[in-house]
Amino acid sequence: MTALVFLDPDFSAGRIADDTAAQLSVLDQGVTRGDGIFESALYTRQVVRKLDAHLARLRVSAQVCDLRIPDEGAWRAAIETAVAEFDAATPCAEAVVKLVATRGSDETGVGTSWVMVSPAPELGRKQREAGVSVLLLDRGYDSTVAERAPWLLMGAKTLSYAVNMAALRHARKQGAEDVIFISSDGIVLEGPTSTVLLAHRDGDTKRLITPTLETGILPGTTQGAIFAAAKEAGWELGYGPLVPEHLMDAEGVWLVSSVRLLTPVNSLDGTPIARDAELHEELTAMVNAIE
Amino acid sequence: MTALVFLDPDFSAGRIADDTAAQLSVLDQGVTRGDGIFESALYTRQVVRKLDAHLARLRVSAQVCDLRIPDEGAWRAAIETAVAEFDAATPCAEAVVKLVATRGSDETGVGTSWVMVSPAPELGRKQREAGVSVLLLDRGYDSTVAERAPWLLMGAKTLSYAVNMAALRHARKQGAEDVIFISSDGIVLEGPTSTVLLAHRDGDTKRLITPTLETGILPGTTQGAIFAAAKEAGWELGYGPLVPEHLMDAEGVWLVSSVRLLTPVNSLDGTPIARDAELHEELTAMVNAIE
Numbered sequence: 001m002t003a004l005v006f007l008d009p010d011f012s013a014g015r016i017a018d019d020t021a022a023q024l025s026v027l028d029q030g031v032t033r034g035d036g037i038f039e040s041a042l043y044t045r046q047v048v049r050k051l052d053a054h055l056a057r058l059r060v061s062a063q064v065c066d067l068r069i070p071d072e073g074a075w076r077a078a079i080e081t082a083v084a085e086f087d088a089a090t091p092c093a094e095a096v097v098k099l100v101a102t103r104g105s106d107e108t109g110v111g112t113s114w115v116m117v118s119p120a121p122e123l124g125r126k127q128r129e130a131g132v133s134v135l136l137l138d139r140g141y142d143s144t145v146a147e148r149a150p151w152l153l154m155g156a157k158t159l160s161y162a163v164n165m166a167a168l169r170h171a172r173k174q175g176a177e178d179v180i181f182i183s184s185d186g187i188v189l190e191g192p193t194s195t196v197l198l199a200h201r202d203g204d205t206k207r208l209i210t211p212t213l214e215t216g217i218l219p220g221t222t223q224g225a226i227f228a229a230a231k232e233a234g235w236e237l238g239y240g241p242l243v244p245e246h247l248m249d250a251e252g253v254w255l256v257s258s259v260r261l262l263t264p265v266n267s268l269d270g271t272p273i274a275r276d277a278e279l280h281e282e283l284t285a286m287v288n289a290i291e
Numbered sequence: 292m293t294a295l296v297f298l299d300p301d302f303s304a305g306r307i308a309d310d311t312a313a314q315l316s317v318l319d320q321g322v323t324r325g326d327g328i329f330e331s332a333l334y335t336r337q338v339v340r341k342l343d344a345h346l347a348r349l350r351v352s353a354q355v356c357d358l359r360i361p362d363e364g365a366w367r368a369a370i371e372t373a374v375a376e377f378d379a380a381t382p383c384a385e386a387v388v389k390l391v392a393t394r395g396s397d398e399t400g401v402g403t404s405w406v407m408v409s410p411a412p413e414l415g416r417k418q419r420e421a422g423v424s425v426l427l428l429d430r431g432y433d434s435t436v437a438e439r440a441p442w443l444l445m446g447a448k449t450l451s452y453a454v455n456m457a458a459l460r461h462a463r464k465q466g467a468e469d470v471i472f473i474s475s476d477g478i479v480l481e482g483p484t485s486t487v488l489l490a491h492r493d494g495d496t497k498r499l500i501t502p503t504l505e506t507g508i509l510p511g512t513t514q515g516a517i518f519a520a521a522k523e524a525g526w527e528l529g530y531g532p533l534v535p536e537h538l539m540d541a542e543g544v545w546l547v548s549s550v551r552l553l554t555p556v557n558s559l560d561g562t563p564i565a566r567d568a569e570l571h572e573e574l575t576a577m578v579n580a581i582e
Contacts, residue, residue: 004317024315024322026405031315031393034325034451067461073415102322114317123534135511138440142475145431151461152454154429158324160451162356163443169357170442184475 003085005021006076007070007113014078016085026289027038028112029128030102034160037061037069041084042259043095043117049290050258051079051223057157058099064156070113078115080230086117094120096259103160124260131264131275132177132255137167139181139189143241146216154216164192180247180254180268187215188242194255195220198242199279201251206279208228211240211252220255222287229286244268251276254283262287296369298404299519305406306370307376308453308464319403321393325451327402328352334386334408336376341549342370344512348448349390351510355447360392361404364455369406385411390497393450415551420579422466422555423546427487427535428458430472430480434532437507443481445507449517455483469546471538471559478506479533483547484555486511489533492542495520497570500537513547513578520577535559542567545574548555553578 002154004023005014006038017023031034039054050052055072062069079097083190085096090179096174101113146154167179180196181189189197200207210223227237240246247253251274253265262284264275295314296305308314330345330352342569346363350451353360370388375388392404392532437445444451459471471487472480479502481487486508491498499521501514531537537573538544542565544556553575 002318019317022313022315024311024313024319025315026314026391026407027293028322029317029456031327032329032389032391032452033456034449034453035456036322036453038323065457087396098323100317110574116317137442138436140432140436140440140443142431142433145429147473149429149505151428159322160453161323162325162327162449162451165320165324165326166356166444175543184436217441222368228488234295259323290381 001086001090002116002118003089004083005080005082005085005115006187007074007115010025010093012077015079015261016081019116024112026106027105028102029104030112030159032099032102034158034162036100037065037067037157039099040160040259041097042120042261043097043211044093047291048079048083048097050225053206053224054099054169055257057221058101061156061158062101064153065158067101067103068111075099075115076244082115082117087112090119095123100159102103109278120259127177127263128261131266133175133267134178134180135171135174135176135186136182136269137170137179138169139183141184141216143182143183143187143215144216144244155213155216155218167192183215186243187211188240188247189215190217190245191255194260195223197226197254197256198247198250199252199276199283201276205236207238209238209242211242212278215241220256222258222261222290225290226256226283226286229289233282233286248273250274252279256287292377292379293407293409294373295463296367296373298369298406301411303368305372307372309409313357315403316396318396319393320395320397321391321403321450324394325449325453326355326356327391327393327450328448329450330390330448331549332388332517334388336431338582339370339374339388339579341516342490343510344515345390345549348510348512349392352447352449353392355441355444356449358392358394359402364564366390366406373408376387377484381410383410385416391450408418410551418468419552422557424466424558425469425471425475425556426462426465427560428461428470430474431435432474432476432507434478434506435474437505446509448509458483473535474506477534478502478533479531479538480506481508482546485548485551486514488514488517488545488547489538489541490567490574492544492567492570496527497526500531500533502531502533506532511547513549513552513581516581517574517577520580524573524577539564541565543570547578
């Protein structure tokens with residue numbers, strides 16, 4: 001069951017809608033042009049995790065895309081209504097709260113915004129336990145493109161995800177489960193739906209590293225929360241540029257995302273990589289403590 | 292008025308729907324992931340122009356995206372129903388026939404396909420007469436990416452058009468009207484919604500040139516039809532690689548597309564370029580004769 005609530009000026013707590021009925025116009029530029037933005041948050045133990053960070057990133061995506069979206073209060077109210085609806089119908093341990101805002105139909109100029117809550121996919125929970133085999137795939141862009149070409153919308157989480165989905169399908173056809181994109185100049189970027197982390201251990205020193213945002217990747221809300229927790233715990237933090245050899249040489253590599261959380265990488269292009277159990281356990285505890 | 296017809300196995304001529312009502316699920320991956328494909332054809336003088344070429348390119352887009360779409364007969368039947376509906380309600384000189392096929396919602400695995408017919412935008416007709424000022428913008432990809440990275444879906448006309456729309460908004464903010472994308476290695480690619488043509492005159496010889504498809508651009512159905520007509524008329528034909536200097540040095544540069552047809556480029560990055568009136572007239576006659 002999916003709980004669906006539209007943001008609507010006439011309904012201060014959002015307008016509850018039937019997710020099994022048609023709700024969108026075929027003229028909406030969300031579908032005709034993939035012209036809109038989204039966020040996916042985890043709803044667990046009665047809390048939408050990192051909601052502030054998701055709303056902040058939604059706002060940045062809207063700015064990058066010149067999109068007018070409802071104010072934060074309207075989003076919070078609609079989210080509250082949607083999780084209450086969801087809990088009443090389908091209480092479950094982990095759910096996805098998806099926020100979507102499109103440019104609406106050409107004719108009205110008014111955007112369409114909604115909140116959906118649905119059970120978290122089973123696959124994500126399995127991969128969190130078992131880890132994933134990863135293919136390194138060229139993203140086509142070089143690592144300096146974001147700065148010189150803002151019209152490429154790097155750093156915005158848009159609805160135009162066809163390439164991300166195609167990369168995942170390509171990986172599955174090759175027998176792999178996920179993807180890490182590499183820039184055309186050989187720099188590690190991100191997964192199609194995740195941020196890359198790697199860790200090193202050097203005596204008592206533990207170091208957590210993620211690609212630099214200057215590469216044009218999406219700022220990961222989960223990466224941000226883990227980094228804050230790791231800093232508290234005395235880890236050293238580092239930011240790329242990273243190359244694939246850094247991934248091969250790490251004590252552990254993970255794909256992190258809001259819903260799937262911390263997923264260990266088992267292999268890169270078929271070559272097994274290190275999985276330090278203690279580092280994994282410590283990071284998992286940090287992820288589970290995110291609010 | 293928009294005529295809307297869904298492709299539906301239960302309706303051999305397509306299922307007529309009300310375009311002013313909601314018709315799509317918020318779970319459709321066409322909107323949640325920009326995961327689908329489309330075509331835009333011109334309907335004028337009772338003919339959907341280049342329908343075979345549009346259906347062929349739709350098929351290629353579907354293959355590139357691993358998308359199962361209805362067979363050609365179902366598309367033709369739905370198009371016939373949609374244009375009849377449109378003519379009955381809003382006869383007009385030029386209309387757009389849009390074909391869309393999405394991956395559908397996650398849960399069903401069944402795609403959603405429809406045909407829309409609506410009046411052609413007034414702006415396109417104006418620009419066809421007056422020409423457009425064009426900004427050259429970096430597309431981020433190098434010109435060899437298509438061959439090495441099929442997961443980037445180069446050559447497929449997907450619904451993930453957010454970058455194309457952002458490039459047009461960027462150009463308008465700079466006071467320009469359209470865009471020609473340049474690869475990161477300096478090769479002329481295409482417009483966000485058009486193919487680039489340039490022409491030269493050398494004594495009695497006329498030469499028509501377009502960027503090579505090896506750059507990963509979309510094969511233009513209008514470019515294809517013009518090239519066929521120009522060959523008949525004794526023109527020489529050429530295929531890039533082209534660099535911006537080739538555009539500056541041409542006797543004429545045009546953006547061509549199915550609906551806007553042949554739009555002359557007046558300037559590139561603010562610098563006026565040649566507009567050979569005779570070449571333009573001859574090409575316009577060819578475009579108007581396309582069936």
